[in-house]
Amino acid sequence: MTSVTDVSPARPAFRLTRAFQGLERLIVPALLIAGWEAFARSGMLPPALLPAPSAVLHALGDWVFGFDETTQTYSGHWLRDALASALRVFGGFALASLLGILAGVAIGWSRLFEKTLEPTLQMLRPIPPVSWIPLAIIWFGIADKPAIFLVFLGAFFPVLMNSIHGVKTVDHNLVRAGAMMGANGRQMLTDIVLPAALPSIFAGLRIAVGSAWMLTVTAEMVAVKSGLGYVLWDSYYFLRYDIVLAAMISIGLLGYLSDLGLKAIMARTLHWQQTTTVQGRAG
């Protein structure tokens, strides 16, 4: 009976810990931003070279809502720029996912594809996507296509590698169990190998969506006249570092949101997978 009374004094402390848990994630960013703001206002560097967080926020606010035209021609155009970038990222990522999964599963599953296709793809893999820019421009001209192509190059290889790995590491006994239950070759692939490889394929997709956003600036620097990457590079020419930073933040935020979306799809698709991490069960 004493054990019941023993528990109650601990409760308020427990509530405090929980309240603190929400805040603890904010401590490091808050300190960093406060330090940055203080340093920028101290006047050790000209404000044009290191804009204060408040100035960046102001620029971002005007770029999004267009309230006082501090960002001049970009004022109020954020949504259009974000959408332009997002469409390129989505296009390149979708293409990379489709071809990456198809090629990866084929290479992982069949010795024939492994021998014929894989060496070529592995040779193309170390070539930096940026170095394709000259060819991309001759092949696709100046529009969305070369940008999508670059994004595709960045996103394709993570999907490919993880799909190959996922198929190759499918538990041998699951394949035996499938054969025992009478699965034919096609069923073995669609009903056993593919679902078993999904966790690995999703890991590849998450890396790929990050790479896709990473390549937007590179792609939009050269070939197009719109998008977050284009605004970033254009603002650099006018020494508007506040807009440069606002564009960096926007890309980071959209990349983060894409990853969250992908994670949500993954959690729904792989709901059967209850992973136990070192910190306990993860949803």
Next chain:
Amino acid sequence: MAAIELRNIVKVFSDKRRGRDLLTLDNINLDIEANDFVCLLGPSGCGKSTLLNIIAGFEQATSGRTLVDGKQVERPGSDRGVVFQQPTLMPWLTAIDNIAFHLKLKGVAKAERYDRAMEFIDLVGLRGFEHHHPSEMSGGMNQRVGIARALLMNPSVILMDEPFAALDAQTKLEMQEELVAIWQKRRCTIVFVTHSVDEALVLGNKIVVMTRRPGRIREAVNFDLPRPRDITSPEFNDAKRHILALIREESTRLAQAS
């Protein structure tokens, strides 16, 4: 005609790294009658699992013939249900979908699949857990799903490779009792691989004692003690003494040879 006929089975594994061949099964001859509960008993590495895999069609014998219901075994098939050492369920499927997986592969509609699988859910005592995923169930429950999955195919033989080895002692006892009950109720042929003398004596009505590598059949002991078997009865202990003597004789022979 016996349900399973093994004729002069020889299996040689070639160890490429060391550049030598390893004789694993040396001229195995065995007839297993329909509705027999046969336990393959032997020490680790004696090739008993290899023999089971050859019957299942997962592995090919180097020479010799394997016949199930008079037909030569060439590949795995649903006429031979296999229960693996680990449950080996599809982790993305629920218990009922795992049990009915064979029907799904055959293109049977969902309602009928579930209808037929429910019978086996009840048989292995998993009612209430049919929509659980393997990750949400214990090892023993998953192994029940594995057994139900093999039974649903209505195979002519069921091959079990130390299916209870990973379970705790109490769950193992329960599962052994249930397996015997299922075997008595459904009258099927079971080949059960084990390294435990007690397990073989609790389950089998024919105990095939195998020798250490290269695997040969030392003796096939018929054991018709009525069930439920009293593991403290004189008959049980007589049989156990006989089998232990066979095994001991074998290790003495090995000790003298070396």
